[in-house]
Amino acid sequence: MSTLRPLLWTGRHLRVLDQTLLPHEVRWLDLGTVEEVWEAIRSMRVRGAPAIGIAAAFGLYLGLRDEDAQSFWARMEELIRYLGTARPTAVNLFWALERMRRRAEALRDRPVEEIQEALLAEALAIQAEDEAQNRRIGEHGLRLLRPHMRLLTHCNTGALATSAYGTALAPILLARERGWPLHVWACETRPYLQGSRLTAFELKEAGVSFAIIPDSAAAYLMQQHRVDAVIVGADRVTSRGDVANKIGTYGLAVLARAHGIPFYVAVPSSSIDFSLERGEDIPIEERPAEELTHFRGIPIAPEGSPVYNPAFDVTPARLVTAFITEEGILRPPFPKALSALRSKLGR
Ligand code: MRU
Numbered sequence: 001m002s003t004l005r006p007l008l009w010t011g012r013h014l015r016v017l018d019q020t021l022l023p024h025e026v027r028w029l030d031l032g033t034v035e036e037v038w039e040a041i042r043s044m045r046v047r048g049a050p051a052i053g054i055a056a057a058f059g060l061y062l063g064l065r066d067e068d069a070q071s072f073w074a075r076m077e078e079l080i081r082y083l084g085t086a087r088p089t090a091v092n093l094f095w096a097l098e099r100m101r102r103r104a105e106a107l108r109d110r111p112v113e114e115i116q117e118a119l120l121a122e123a124l125a126i127q128a129e130d131e132a133q134n135r136r137i138g139e140h141g142l143r144l145l146r147p148h149m150r151l152l153t154h155c156n157t158g159a160l161a162t163s164a165y166g167t168a169l170a171p172i173l174l175a176r177e178r179g180w181p182l183h184v185w186a187c188e189t190r191p192y193l194q195g196s197r198l199t200a201f202e203l204k205e206a207g208v209s210f211a212i213i214p215d216s217a218a219a220y221l222m223q224q225h226r227v228d229a230v231i232v233g234a235d236r237v238t239s240r241g242d243v244a245n246k247i248g249t250y251g252l253a254v255l256a257r258a259h260g261i262p263f264y265v266a267v268p269s270s271s272i273d274f275s276l277e278r279g280e281d282i283p284i285e286e287r288p289a290e291e292l293t294h295f296r297g298i299p300i301a302p303e304g305s306p307v308y309n310p311a312f313d314v315t316p317a318r319l320v321t322a323f324i325t326e327e328g329i330l331r332p333p334f335p336k337a338l339s340a341l342r343s344k345l346g347r
Pocket of ligand 1: 155162194234235
């Protein structure tokens with residue numbers, strides 16, 4: 001499978017692949033401060049739910065590594081709050097920060113240097129676990145695929161959105177590795193173009209047969225019986241199985257249901273928010289107007305046009321055929337399946 005890893009710990013910096021410049025420019029940035037990590041998440045140099053969580057964990061460490069014992073605890077709370085403002089929807093951000101907080105709390109009586117070392121180790125563990133989980137998502141997801149399938153996907157859920165391998169792209173990349181002929185319809189994913197810029201980049205590198213389609217072509221392709229399954233990722237899944245994911249996902253789920261096509265959601269457990277039941281309660285990020293009114297700095301709308309630019313939508317659980325997690329495939333009823341998963345994970 002792809003060896004692309006968009007986040008690397010150098011020993012001093014978090015090295016990230018700047019995804020705002022892909023596919024035409026491959027530029028790595030060395031982030032050495034918590035402010036730089038916050039900016040990289042906010043401006044989507046690092047994006048995709050699992051990658052955001054990993055970056056935030058390293059960001060917290062970077063912000064605390066030079067702190068002395070006196071200021072450490074207050075500064076930690078301040079930075080957890082600060083990093084949490086970078087992007088609101090992907091729960092991985094909050095999950096990773098909470099995990100870092102718990103690690104520090106467990107060592108409260110220890111010297112601050114020891115806590116700082118433990119926080120770096122925890123960030124590295126979050127990253128390594130994500131990679132292992134994505135491999136398992138790939139293996140479980142493969143059981144839902146067959147050679148010659150035509151899969152439709154949205155946004156970017158590949159290695160770029162994670163530590164490695166990706167979530168919804170993981171089974172596809174594994175199928176490719178096994179030599180299965182598959183075809184992927186990659187929705188371009190307006191307005192940020194994660195599909196045409198990033199998913200196409202990854203599928204091309206991996207040698208997977210694919211075509212970029214305008215988001216608006218999905219219904220037409222389904223009507224023509226040219227889609228066998230839809231497979232997407234998630235930024236947050238609630239305890240009853242509602243799914244926040246890139247804007248446009250809900251529309252695809254409605255279309256899939258109307259055409260009798262399975263709709264799969266690949267999700268590591270770090271993207272499941274067991275504390276929320278209702279999808280309506282998930283905070284949905286609104287992105288800047290310029291993402292719609294301009295393209296790479298060039299105006300494409302009348303100056304001053306009002307804009308509404310939600311970055312995510314919520315798909316109700318009833319439209320999901322199955323979740324692909326690192327622990328296996330979850331089938332309805334999802335509240336029960338997710339509650340069993342929660343017990344297994346000890347969360
Ligand atoms: O705004 P983005 O590019 O961060 O949104 C990413 C998505 O919506 C992905 O589908 C989701 O994070 C899952 S990635 C494994």
